[in-house]
Amino acid sequence: MRILIAPQSLKGSLGATETGEAIARGVHAVFPDALTTIIPIADGGEGTVQALVDATGGEIRTATVTGPLNEPVEAFYGLLGDGHTAVIEMAASSGLPLVPPERRDPRLTTTFGVGELILAALAEGRRHFILGLGGSATNDGGAGMAQALGIQFFNQQQQELARGGAALAGLAHISLAKLDPRLQECHFELASDVTNPLCGPTGASAIYGPQKGATPAMIQELDAALAHYATIIQRDVQREVATIPGAGAAGGLGAGMLAFLNTTLRPGAQIILDAIQIKEYMKNTDLVISAEGQLDDQTAYGKSVGALATLAKQHNLPVLVIAGGLGDNYRGIYDLGIDAITVLPTGPMPLVYAMKHAALLTSDATERALKLFRLGMHFKPDEQ
Numbered sequence: 001m002r003i004l005i006a007p008q009s010l011k012g013s014l015g016a017t018e019t020g021e022a023i024a025r026g027v028h029a030v031f032p033d034a035l036t037t038i039i040p041i042a043d044g045g046e047g048t049v050q051a052l053v054d055a056t057g058g059e060i061r062t063a064t065v066t067g068p069l070n071e072p073v074e075a076f077y078g079l080l081g082d083g084h085t086a087v088i089e090m091a092a093s094s095g096l097p098l099v100p101p102e103r104r105d106p107r108l109t110t111t112f113g114v115g116e117l118i119l120a121a122l123a124e125g126r127r128h129f130i131l132g133l134g135g136s137a138t139n140d141g142g143a144g145m146a147q148a149l150g151i152q153f154f155n156q157q158q159q160e161l162a163r164g165g166a167a168l169a170g171l172a173h174i175s176l177a178k179l180d181p182r183l184q185e186c187h188f189e190l191a192s193d194v195t196n197p198l199c200g201p202t203g204a205s206a207i208y209g210p211q212k213g214a215t216p217a218m219i220q221e222l223d224a225a226l227a228h229y230a231t232i233i234q235r236d237v238q239r240e241v242a243t244i245p246g247a248g249a250a251g252g253l254g255a256g257m258l259a260f261l262n263t264t265l266r267p268g269a270q271i272i273l274d275a276i277q278i279k280e281y282m283k284n285t286d287l288v289i290s291a292e293g294q295l296d297d298q299t300a301y302g303k304s305v306g307a308l309a310t311l312a313k314q315h316n317l318p319v320l321v322i323a324g325g326l327g328d329n330y331r332g333i334y335d336l337g338i339d340a341i342t343v344l345p346t347g348p349m350p351l352v353y354a355m356k357h358a359a360l361l362t363s364d365a366t367e368r369a370l371k372l373f374r375l376g377m378h379f380k381p382d383e384q
Contacts, residue, residue, distance in 0.1 A: 001034045003027055004281050007291035008304055009047040010324055013358035016040030016051045019291050022359040026366025039276055043304040044191030044268020045134035049078040049087050055276040056081035063120045065113035068094045068137040077117045085128040086121035090114050090250055091135035099137045104213025106139035107166035111253050115148025127185050130271055133192040133250040137212055139165040139205055139222050141229050142256015150178040151260055168225040174236040188261050191268030196248035198241055198255045199227045204248035226252055233259045269307035282315045289320045296327025306336045313337035322365050342369040
């Protein structure tokens with residue numbers, strides 16, 4: 001039996017590769033001779049770099065860059081095994097956990113560090129980029145990222161703007177004259193499931209500003225600044241970004257990438273599954289096993305497990321999912337092509353205990369599920 005194990009990480013407990021190894025132990029407890037292949041997956045959020053590096057035989061690099069508060073932070077990025085792709089989680093340099101709650105002010109935070117990570121990967125010779133947009137602390141429309149890459153933003157006095165979203169209200173002119181010329185050779189794929197536009201009642205400031213520390217007054221200020229920013233981009237760069245679905249991702253970083261770089265915006269799960277060439281592994285597989293921390297009605301919307309199941313069904317493969325828990329309306333995910341679900345807890349237990357013993361619970365849940373699978377292989381209903 002050939003089994004493809006393609007799990008996400010169990011956040012706070014196990015990385016995707018560790019989850020895969022725990023599943024494999026459960027598989028071999030039931031089918032000792034099974035041939036297992038572990039391919040970690042992700043959806044563009046936390047764990048994307050590690051999953052893609054592990055899946056492609058790449059490596060993780062670290063770099064000291066400018067954090068969201070304009071202070072140095074130690075960040076990381078991945079160099080994939082294909083030799084030309086780099087993967088970056090914007091949260092590694094500009095994420096909300098890097099800003100203490102008492103210092104959260106999205107008028108001031110910057111994506112400058114994202115640009116510095118891009119430059120670091122450029123120096124490694126990479127020209128294809130996958131950029132995960134989740135978890136930002138910023139609301140600067142990607143202007144900080146652009147500044148790091150050489151783009152200049154001037155006010156009416158021909159002075160360069162300060163960093164941060166609020167400063168964009170004073171933007172008078174954008175110059176691309178000093179943009180790093182190597183970027184002309186690059187293509188960026190933005191991994192995000194966010195469809196919010198840059199501005200307006202469903203835009204970056206209104207929807208995501210409050211979790212970054214924005215008051216109602218700040219939201220109005222930031223939304224107006226981003227609207228002005230979009231107007232100047234359209235005039236000076238000839239690109240319309242204000243209304244594009246997804247431009248509001250990561251505090252408008254999506255808009256900045258679309259405005260200044262050769263960029264496409266796609267659901268994160270699709271980008272990751274394509275990057276690891278998951279379809280090739282499905283050509284030589286009898287069963288697919290995946291895992292996720294929680295299955296619920298959101299699994300159908302851009303999550304890797306749902307996208308994986310859909311692909312598996314195109315290859316007529318059964319799909320088993322190991323889950324930490326089941327949320328609202330989880331039954332709807334069976335329609336994606338998931339055949340069976342088993343959960344980790346064997347009974348009532350504290351969350352802290354479950355997280356501490358996640359590997360053992362994952363192996364046990366897999367073993368339980370596959371014993372039922374083996375029973376089904378021998379089950380012969382009476383013919384009527």
